[in-house]
Amino acid sequence: MKEIAHVALGRAPYRPVWELQRRLARLRRQGHIPDVLLSLEHEPVITVGRQGGPEHVIAHPKVLARLKVEVVEVERGGDVTYHGPGQLVLYPILDLRGYGRDLRRYVACLEEVMLRTAARFGVEAHRRPGLPGAWQGMKKLGSVGVHVRRWITMHGLALNVDLSPNLFSLIVPCGLHGVEAASLAELAGRPIPLEEARQVALEEFAYVFSADISPLDRGALERWAA
């Protein structure tokens, strides 16, 4: 059984966690640390991936400034997305040489984690060919965006657990017109605490990746990354 060290970061602003991911990915590439999984929710932020254009951020810069939503260009795959409280984010820093060296399979596994998590809350979600993510019809429940160097991953998945879909009106989600954001809570018809979804998602992650996920305390992580 493979081992993944999990660290819960709680609610965190985007940039410091981005920097932490980059440091962890570098250490993982150098073989100094084992596979790591970060779970968290972000303070509101819009990120633009490598396929994204600033034209997909439709809110006026003044509106974004008033809402204190920063736009950050990042090295992951995909287009524009929104992160914020009520959305579960998982950032695996994994060596894919231990998981079959297959970029497509890795993305499919991240999708599978979201679909299985949704199912545990009675929500049937599915894939859409050519549009990675977790969907229900044209409603998008979860996103994937990954960066891989020397088979070490960073970035990951974001699952809308319980957040206002209105926030997605700041952007054209994934750069696709006609896509509507949805949350697990909305589709399940009941409030879902993020902590509950996080526990379920970690179980499903362990299942999908056939790995043991053991907790690591934040202090140990920070000593690694220092």
Place this chain on the structure above:
Amino acid sequence: MDITVPLLGDVEQVTLVRWLKRVGDEVQAGEAVAEVEADKAVFVIEAPAAGRLAEELIPEGARVRPGEAIARLEEP
């Protein structure tokens, strides 16, 4: 020497999303030269050896298959 897209598993085609080096740039072995993307996953292409980037064979935005060359590297 060619710089090629590595085999990425069950991936038939990728898009070259960004050149990180330009023709004429000196690169070290293992240095990132370009990024390709498939299915919302970006994969970094590194220089297999030190040298000078002599020619870019694929423009940004074009599709390329794993195993294909994207650039020529002139070794010192």
